[in-house]
Amino acid sequence: AAVGCTIGPYRQVESVVIDSSAFSRLRGDVYRLAATYKNTAAVPIEAPALELTLTDVRQQVLVRRVLTAQDLGWVTSVLAPQQVSAGSAVLRLQTSAGDQALDPAQITGYRVLVFYP
Numbered sequence: 001a002a003v004g005c006t007i008g009p010y011r012q013v014e015s016v017v018i019d020s021s022a023f024s025r026l027r028g029d030v031y032r033l034a035a036t037y038k039n040t041a042a043v044p045i046e047a048p049a050l051e052l053t054l055t056d057v058r059q060q061v062l063v064r065r066v067l068t069a070q071d072l073g074w075v076t077s078v079l080a081p082q083q084v085s086a087g088s089a090v091l092r093l094q095t096s097a098g099d100q101a102l103d104p105a106q107i108t109g110y111r112v113l114v115f116y117p
Contacts, residue, residue, distance in 0.1 A: 009045055009046040009077075010045045010046065011116045012045050013048055013114055013115060013116055015041035015045055016038070016040070016045070016079070016114045017037065017038045019036040020034075021034065021035040021036070021112045023054075023110040025104065032088055032090050032091070033089050034086070034088040035050060035072065035087060035088070036087075037114065038082070038085075039080065039083050040082070045079050046077060046078060046079075046116070047069035047076070047077045047079050047085070048115055049066050049069075049116065050066070050067045050068075050112055051067075051114075052064065052110060052111075053112075053113070055109040056106045056107070056109075057106075059109065062102060063093065065091065066117070069087070072087025073087045
């Protein structure tokens with residue numbers, strides 16, 4: 001404290017398992033991502049961020065988005081030992097970026113990855 005440092009929860013990305021996830025279209029350009037994480041460590045750890053990657057039929061990246069624990073609706077940013085936490089986020093997909101338009105029909109898959117920014 002004397003030098004302005006704080007100690008936060010452990011960051012052990014290898015201890016976080018994504019138990020399940022789902023990405024679905026709700027309407028138009030609105031989608032929902034739901035994910036369930038599990039802390040497999042014996043100690044509390046900081047909830048990691050989640051990277052959502054949308055892909056086309058050739059597994060080429062169309063869009064990437066980073067979501068925090070708060071984006072997924074969690075009230076805490078710490079996962080207790082062996083805790084399972086589920087969350088979801090409603091996302092609006094921008095269908096054009098500059099000159100390049102994104103057709104929602106191009107989205108054929110998704111990947112999720114946990115990491116600490």
